[in-house]
Amino acid sequence: MNGHDIYLADDWILLRDLEPAAIWRLTAAADTQVEWQEIVPGIDSLALKYDPLVLDLEAARMLAVQLYDRADTVTPQLAKPITLSICYDLQFGPDQALVATHLGIEIADLPDWHMAQDYHVAMLGFLPGFAYLQSAAEIVDIPRLDAPRACIAAGSVGLLGQQCGLYPVEGPGGWPVIGRIAASLFDTGKTPPALLSPGQKVSFRAISRAEFNALDAP
Amino acid sequence: MSFTVITAGLQASIQGAPYRTMRGSAIPACGAADPLSLALANRLLGKPSGALAIEITATACAFRTDMSMHIALTGAAQRLYINDRSVSPHASHAVHGGDTIIISAPDTGVRSYLALSHDIDVPRPFENGSTCFSGGFGGLDGRALENGDVLSLRTGQFSVPDNVTPPGLRPVFTGGFLLRYVEGAEHGYLDADSAAWLSSQQWRASPRMNRMGIALDGPVLSLADKKNLPSGAVFPGTIQCPPSGQPFLLGVDGQTSGGYPCIAQIIRADRHLIGQIRPGDTLKLVxxxxxxxxxxxxxxxxxxxxxLPDFRLD
Structure with a gap:
């Protein structure tokens, strides 16, 4: 089969230039093939890693090509839509003014603007459990902070325009932060460990600082 | 049964096999930065290649045991002392309660592996236990060892089938590395000169390095195509080229996705070498x-x- 954009390294394959729905179908199809050691969705790609002791280059390429056919016949079992409770307290969202300016809205309107977006999880990356959400709407680019923060709290919600990023663990980060969610995005005791998965619809519901504190209490 | 960290040095951590099948959840490989040296250390004690051991980075370290057991050291360090007695790396040694184990800083290479005959008793997320710094899990609370830390040990399966690594099987680190690569997914973004320089020029490891990756000093590469890329998967051994033109080689802790052009991929056979590259080392890319x-x-x-019948490379 021709027409598929495939990159071949020596032990991984990248299927490129894919629409989100195609990635979800190809991922579901790849899950049924035991040969793949890693299945890693990207924003517009899907990477498949294998052991060359098990598959040689041509066998791996053939298996990947078959995926495109198989993908047409599978229905991906996407995780069910989730609503995340978010607190837009300014202490939790120190970059609201910056983000509102880029969007051309009032800072007071930012929570409603954010909750009105139609988000799905595009991929996980960057940090264990970090979710890249993609909005269905066209949104202006918002640049990263000039200097990344040394420490961003777990649950922080960053916005780069069309993409909304959810920080699973405390650590450095460069995304402008607009709020914080109460849910834990990553738990090594759960299978899978990440709360969110590619293709899943995500919406946000505002909660007060007091409600957040109550949810956050151990 | 315990094992006390007297001097942890620059970065010591508990590492074993990498996390596998978890990159879709954005969990990096982690595990030993030099899995071959780890496997050789474990082999000296009759343990599986990927059993948890202590990875030591660049500087001297000291430990104290409160019990009798066997230990073995492999990797970069060449000098090992039990109390005041100098003993050889690449050999198993008996130690006893109250003994101090001192490992000197290596002259070449970076990482050493101290394997213990008893099992290091830590939680094992995903049935593994290697330290994941970015996720804060595995090893000892997901962090590097600190002076005064006490590791608990429990009796595990081990044997001491032969007490030295055959001399011909001991990796030697010289400060020069030959790393073979295949072209990366965005190799074509490089202009013609830069594409040729990748293999024709000598590269040098910069001081900007850790388990996540190594910035490479050499000619400034230029990208003919500067458009932003949507984030996609990267792997240990991927060489990315950011807009600065200074390529960056990803290590075992490298994040699972990236948005810079991937210009090269170090081949699976050679990725275990990345963990022994130190600042100033020369790299020849083939x-x-x-x-x-x-x-x-x-x-x-x-x-x-x-x-090493159960040896694996990723």
């Missing part, structure tokens, strides 16, 4: 085709599995 790279990997595995 281009291979994916098919050749697979043959090299199979040959290397055939060779090592004669001595």
């Amino acid at each position: 281009r291979k085709r994916p098919l050749q790279a697979q043959q090299i990997y199979r040959q290397k595995m055939d060779f090592w599995r004669q001595y």
